[in-house]
Amino acid sequence: MTRLNLPIAETRFNFTQSAAGGHGSQEIFHSFSRGLCPQCERPVDGARIIREGKVYLRKQCPTHGQSEALISGDVDWFLQSLTYVKEGSKPFKYSTEVEKGCPDDCGLCPDHEQHSCLPIIEITNHCNLECPICIVQNKNNYNMTREEFGRILDGIIEREGSIETINLSGGEPTLHPDFLAFCDMARSRKEISRVSISTNGLRCATDYAFCEAMAEKGIYISLQLDALSNPALRTLRGGGDQKAAKEKALANLERAGVRTTIVSTLARGVNDDSIGEAIELLYSKDFILSLTFQPAAYTGYGGAHFAPHNPQDVITIPDVVNLAETQTGGKLKKSDFLPLPCSHPSCFALTYLLKVDDEFVPFPRFLELEKYLELISNRGTIRPDEQFEGALRDAIDQMWTSSGQVPDCDRIMGCLKRAIFLMYPEERALELQERLRIGEGLVKTVFIHAFMDVHTFEVDRIKKCCTHYALPDGRLMPGCAYNNLYRQKDERFAGPVGKAQIWGAKSEEPV
Amino acid sequence: MKLLAGKRVLITGGSRGLGRELCLRFAEHGASIGFSYNRNAGAARKLENELTQLGASFRSYQCSVLDTDGTQKMVKDLEEQLGPLDILVNNAGISQNLPLALLEEEDFDRVMDTNVKGTYLTTRAVVRSMMRRKSGVILNMGSLAGVRMIEAPIHYCASKAAVVGLTEALAKELARHQIRVLCMAPGLLEDGVGRNLPEHRLKDYLHHCALGRVGTFREIAEACAFLVSDLNGYMTGATVIADGGV
Amino acid sequence: MKRALVIGGSGQLGQVLCRALHAADARVAFTYFKSETAARALQSELGCDALQLDLRELSAIGPALLGLAEGLGGVDCLIHAATVSSTLNPPTFDRLEDATVDGFQELMAINVGSAFFACQALARALGETRGNIVLLGSVDGIKPVPSPPPYAVSKAALKGLALSLCKALGPSGVCVNVVAPGVLERGASHTLPEGLRAEYLKHCGLKRVGSLEEAANLVCWLGLHNTYITGQTLMVDGGL
Numbered sequence: 001m002t003r004l005n006l007p008i009a010e011t012r013f014n015f016t017q018s019a020a021g022g023h024g025s026q027e028i029f030h031s032f033s034r035g036l037c038p039q040c041e042r043p044v045d046g047a048r049i050i051r052e053g054k055v056y057l058r059k060q061c062p063t064h065g066q067s068e069a070l071i072s073g074d075v076d077w078f079l080q081s082l083t084y085v086k087e088g089s090k091p092f093k094y095s096t097e098v099e100k101g102c103p104d105d106c107g108l109c110p111d112h113e114q115h116s117c118l119p120i121i122e123i124t125n126h127c128n129l130e131c132p133i134c135i136v137q138n139k140n141n142y143n144m145t146r147e148e149f150g151r152i153l154d155g156i157i158e159r160e161g162s163i164e165t166i167n168l169s170g171g172e173p174t175l176h177p178d179f180l181a182f183c184d185m186a187r188s189r190k191e192i193s194r195v196s197i198s199t200n201g202l203r204c205a206t207d208y209a210f211c212e213a214m215a216e217k218g219i220y221i222s223l224q225l226d227a228l229s230n231p232a233l234r235t236l237r238g239g240g241d242q243k244a245a246k247e248k249a250l251a252n253l254e255r256a257g258v259r260t261t262i263v264s265t266l267a268r269g270v271n272d273d274s275i276g277e278a279i280e281l282l283y284s285k286d287f288i289l290s291l292t293f294q295p296a297a298y299t300g301y302g303g304a305h306f307a308p309h310n311p312q313d314v315i316t317i318p319d320v321v322n323l324a325e326t327q328t329g330g331k332l333k334k335s336d337f338l339p340l341p342c343s344h345p346s347c348f349a350l351t352y353l354l355k356v357d358d359e360f361v362p363f364p365r366f367l368e369l370e371k372y373l374e375l376i377s378n379r380g381t382i383r384p385d386e387q388f389e390g391a392l393r394d395a396i397d398q399m400w401t402s403s404g405q406v407p408d409c410d411r412i413m414g415c416l417k418r419a420i421f422l423m424y425p426e427e428r429a430l431e432l433q434e435r436l437r438i439g440e441g442l443v444k445t446v447f448i449h450a451f452m453d454v455h456t457f458e459v460d461r462i463k464k465c466c467t468h469y470a471l472p473d474g475r476l477m478p479g480c481a482y483n484n485l486y487r488q489k490d491e492r493f494a495g496p497v498g499k500a501q502i503w504g505a506k507s508e509e510p511v
Numbered sequence: 512m513k514l515l516a517g518k519r520v521l522i523t524g525g526s527r528g529l530g531r532e533l534c535l536r537f538a539e540h541g542a543s544i545g546f547s548y549n550r551n552a553g554a555a556r557k558l559e560n561e562l563t564q565l566g567a568s569f570r571s572y573q574c575s576v577l578d579t580d581g582t583q584k585m586v587k588d589l590e591e592q593l594g595p596l597d598i599l600v601n602n603a604g605i606s607q608n609l610p611l612a613l614l615e616e617e618d619f620d621r622v623m624d625t626n627v628k629g630t631y632l633t634t635r636a637v638v639r640s641m642m643r644r645k646s647g648v649i650l651n652m653g654s655l656a657g658v659r660m661i662e663a664p665i666h667y668c669a670s671k672a673a674v675v676g677l678t679e680a681l682a683k684e685l686a687r688h689q690i691r692v693l694c695m696a697p698g699l700l701e702d703g704v705g706r707n708l709p710e711h712r713l714k715d716y717l718h719h720c721a722l723g724r725v726g727t728f729r730e731i732a733e734a735c736a737f738l739v740s741d742l743n744g745y746m747t748g749a750t751v752i753a754d755g756g757v
Numbered sequence: 758m759k760r761a762l763v764i765g766g767s768g769q770l771g772q773v774l775c776r777a778l779h780a781a782d783a784r785v786a787f788t789y790f791k792s793e794t795a796a797r798a799l800q801s802e803l804g805c806d807a808l809q810l811d812l813r814e815l816s817a818i819g820p821a822l823l824g825l826a827e828g829l830g831g832v833d834c835l836i837h838a839a840t841v842s843s844t845l846n847p848p849t850f851d852r853l854e855d856a857t858v859d860g861f862q863e864l865m866a867i868n869v870g871s872a873f874f875a876c877q878a879l880a881r882a883l884g885e886t887r888g889n890i891v892l893l894g895s896v897d898g899i900k901p902v903p904s905p906p907p908y909a910v911s912k913a914a915l916k917g918l919a920l921s922l923c924k925a926l927g928p929s930g931v932c933v934n935v936v937a938p939g940v941l942e943r944g945a946s947h948t949l950p951e952g953l954r955a956e957y958l959k960h961c962g963l964k965r966v967g968s969l970e971e972a973a974n975l976v977c978w979l980g981l982h983n984t985y986i987t988g989q990t991l992m993v994d995g996g997l
Binding site: 386389393396397399400401413416417420421424426429432 | 709
């Protein structure tokens with residue numbers, strides 16, 4: 001099957017004239033880049049242009065001419081973020097050679113600049129939703145075999161040694177007939193600390209026993225939750241009473257005590273007003289450990305079907321940061337967020353929050369920037385290890401010696417002391433798992449993870465990618481390279497397209 | 512070999528951890544046991560059952576080491592019930608994991624009170640009859656943290672170093688009454704303070720420990736049984752470090 | 758049944774040690790040098806192996822001890838109790854100016870060198886049983902007391918040996934410790950001048966010298982039962 005052509009109409013994508021061609025305002029050439037032509041998807045040269053406080057990627061295709069896409073909504077953020085860099089770690093083993101050059105040798109090749117922080121295993125391409133925003137074109141014709149899954153786990157461990165988190169995704173992974181067995185297989189590998197699944201939450205909403213099983217197996221759930229109201233949900237996720245389903249899923253996960261991450265895909269003009277309420281939800285619920293905002297990337301079904309998309313007016317990481325500040329009334333500020341230095345700074349930003357009484361204080365408000373960067377370097381999650389302990393001790397000493405300069409420092413220190421007593425009680429020794437669990441309740445995280453589509457794709461970002469799809473042949477495919485360039489060629493999905501069992505297709509009744 | 516046949520022992524903080532193991536091993540070595548506990552009545556009942564199963568004669572008391580009157584009553588009752596005490600083990604102690612910046616006066620006092628003042632108060636209550644009889648052994652529970660420069664909370668280290676000083680001075684003072692005073696200073700022990708360390712610190716300890724493992728309560732308790740036994744009659748004032756070679 | 762190898766078993770402390778080990782159900786083998794009569798008597802009393810061994814011949818120690826260990830069928834505990842207290846003949850309480858070069862070398866060979874090479878030879882055998890090494894030190898090597906300088910030097914050296922060997926042998930489960938007695942009723946203290954003995958009794962908390970048994974009991978416990986004390990020097994000095 002040939003891939004669906006992206007509905008690119010010259011007019012919609014605002015192919016611009018050259019700089020000399022009389023663009024209304026002044027623009028500055030920032031740097032050379034290499035991206036993809038949005039029409040033929042071939043790698044083409046381009047330039048990063050600064051204009052009116054924003055950064056655009058302008059590319060020149062020999063065949064299709066010039067195209068332009070917004071890559072950062074805030075030039076200050078963009079320029080500053082480029083200073084947050086850190087040398088990458090190498091995987092123990094590569095799967096491909098450098099032949100054609102990036103991004104055509106993926107899997108990883110020795111030219112890749114980062115190992116895998118978060119391998120994603122797509123165990124099925126069946127889905128019970130047809131989300132207009134989906135970054136995948138699900139063909140509903142593949143379920144991974146146990147043998148393939150075992151091989152992937154072996155491959156990941158062989159390449160990474162030990163790994164913090166792996167993610168099971170799809171399609172909708174909970175539709176896989178062997179899903180629970182896969183969870184057990186992954187949990188039984190001691191090299192893997194955490195297993196998370198990315199789900200639309202429909203099974204969580206309709207099957208409470210499933211939620212209990214997830215809690216019992218210690219699986220972390222990444223729940224797709226873009227908004228809390230139907231109009232936005234329908235635009236992004238399609239028909240049915242999505243709101244009722246999501247509410248039920250949240251209630252079941254909370255009741256079963258499943259450690260949950262909320263994942264919100266943000267589309268300009270659709271749900272970019274829901275950032276504040278998502279953060280409020282994170283703050284108010286103990287079972288929700290973190291929140292990930294994903295500025296929409298228009299690949300797969302989303303690239304083909306999502307209507308209100310203008311590559312020159314998309315939402316980018318600094319836009320999310322600014323909106324978070326506005327919509328939380330400053331509870332979270334722009335200065336609380338920093339790019340994650342281990343990935344490309346344009347791909348990831350985050351802030352850690354310490355629970356103080358009933359509030360959450362972002363780490364950068366009490367931790368020196370340098371220490372904070374050290375802490376978040378090469379990882380997305382906090383572990384109570386030597387580095388973390390060192391950073392916290394530095395923070396405590398710093399607050400103590402500069403008493404009064406850090407706002408709320410007495411309260412923060414009181415909170416840290418209570419945390420120590422909770423995690424290291426005098427009366428009894430805690431199991432490591434129990435202590436980790438207490439730690440999880442005290443520190444929450446807000447991530448912003450920007451995926452790339454054909455418009456925003458840049459070779460330098462993909463070289464530093466640490467979010468990888470793990471394939472049964474052993475390859476680890478940088479997420480956005482796979483989504484944009486490889487998935488449609490994946491032979492596992494080469495069979496005839498299957499029939500999707502879409503939830504709510506027969507009736508619009510709420511669950 | 513029964514090292515403590517016919518001996519009457521008081522062990523403070525006896526219901527859990529090393530204290531519990533001391534009670535059990537000392538009973539196995541033939542001693543009658545009195546033990547005190549502060550809060551954990553459940554653990555105390557469990558230990559009582561275990562001691563009963565060993566066929567040991569024992570008494571238990573809910574009594575804080577900082578309760579002077581309670582301690583005196585306990586010692587009086589114990590000596591009436593079991594007979595005069597031959598051995599006192601000052602085992603009750605607490606630890607907290609606090610950096611200086613978070614360590615407030617009340618935290619400092621609590622640890623010093625329990626670990627140092629408690630040792631002094633119990634000793635004072637017990638030692639009078641030992642002095643009359645010109646015989647007895649006092650074993651204080653120290654810690655590696657009190658004798659070596661290691662990363663541990665200052666009040667805990669200070670209290671355990673104080674126990675060493677107290678041991679030496681007390682040994683000098685009581686030697687003319689033929690009372691021996693010793694200090695056992697263990698390193699990290701299984702299920703003890705050790706399990707409540709961040710993982711990397713435990714790893715660090717194991718790396719520096721020649722035997723490459725934490726100690727068990729049982730082997731420390733066995734060493735204590737020998738130290739307080741009559742076989743060891745010429746050792747006093749000594750702090751014996753049992754740390755697997757850190 | 759544990760197997761104990763005692764170096765210097767025919768001396769006053771050595772004999773007590775061998776008996777204590779025997780009483781604790783250990784199978785004993787020992788070396789001796791000068792006191793052949795005492796050695797033979799002890800051998801027949803305990804029904805054990807005994808080997809005459811000149812500890813000044815350091816290169817002969819290893820093979821001899823391996824042979825003795827083989828006779829025991831393995832070794833769970835090595836005790837080094839051989840000691841000379843003086844560089845002179847007849848032995849005195851050496852003053853700094855009295856010590857002779859030959860006597861010093863001989864003393865160091867017997868007190869330190871033989872302990873070192875005994876540990877070297879039996880390290881592997883002890884690793885197989887996760888056994889114990891116990892060395893006989895002295896208060897003279899630990900605390901500032903009036904003492905014969907060569908003797909104090911040699912006893913302090915054993916502390917260093919234990920500190921180093923506990924690290925080297927710890928991974929194979931072998932514990933290495935020193936028992937450092939104060940003045941005992943007999944044994945190495947026989948050269949102690951009366952004035953110093955009185956001085957000792959004045960400062961010793963328990964106001965008496967120790968018995969050989971009191972030192973031997975600790976050596977015996979460390980040799981047969983200890984599993985977590987290592988690298989330590991344990992004082993048995995009545996509270997000096």
